Amino acid sequence: GAGVSQSPSNKVTEKGKDVELRCDPISGHTALYWYRQSLGQGLEFLIYFQGNSAPDKSGLPSDRFSAERTGGSVSTLTIQRTQQEDSAVYLCASSLTGSTDTQYFGPGTRLTVL
């Protein structure tokens, strides 16, 4: 079946602009995760959804970052007033129920802030 998909694959934006990153999880997966991969910080957790609720937002680096999930499916990560340090690859993953289920990753969105 289809895997996790993310769009866009690449996004170049100017400092101060807002961006939206989209994740389509595997159908039927109730758990959804956002991670960020950058040269300096490696792979770091951002936020976890179970259904449409986000019980853990502890990894969001600042209040410029927000995320939502609708219909228990698609998720959008929004970064307001982008800064150069936001440049990274943003990875989305989904798993069947959360817990110890395997997390399946999408190909990522490469964000470049000029």
Next chain:
Amino acid sequence: AQSVTQLDSQVPVFEEAPVELRCNYSSSVSVYLFWYVQYPNQGLQLLLKYLSGSTLVKGINGFEAEFNKSQTSFHLRKPSVHISDTAEYFCAVLSGGSNYKLTFGKGTLLTVNP
């Protein structure tokens, strides 16, 4: 708090040689361990995971790992590597509790030379 240390940032080897990628973890709760592989410009793919039971775990592409509780290690091994194994390898520990997020090591770049 949980953490993962990958002791080698880069490992160059010749084709058909054996390889071991080292991973040590710290965790105050139940331990669930994973190895993921990332090929250039792609997302993360699960190689293998340890949840419980046998400490020797076999994964895809001929890789295996051994969970060693006393040494808090989860080293990845392959007896004979191929050019196509060139990629970055990430060790991760899964937290329990309310979010089941993955905490990743910094990664090991495996380069297989002819």
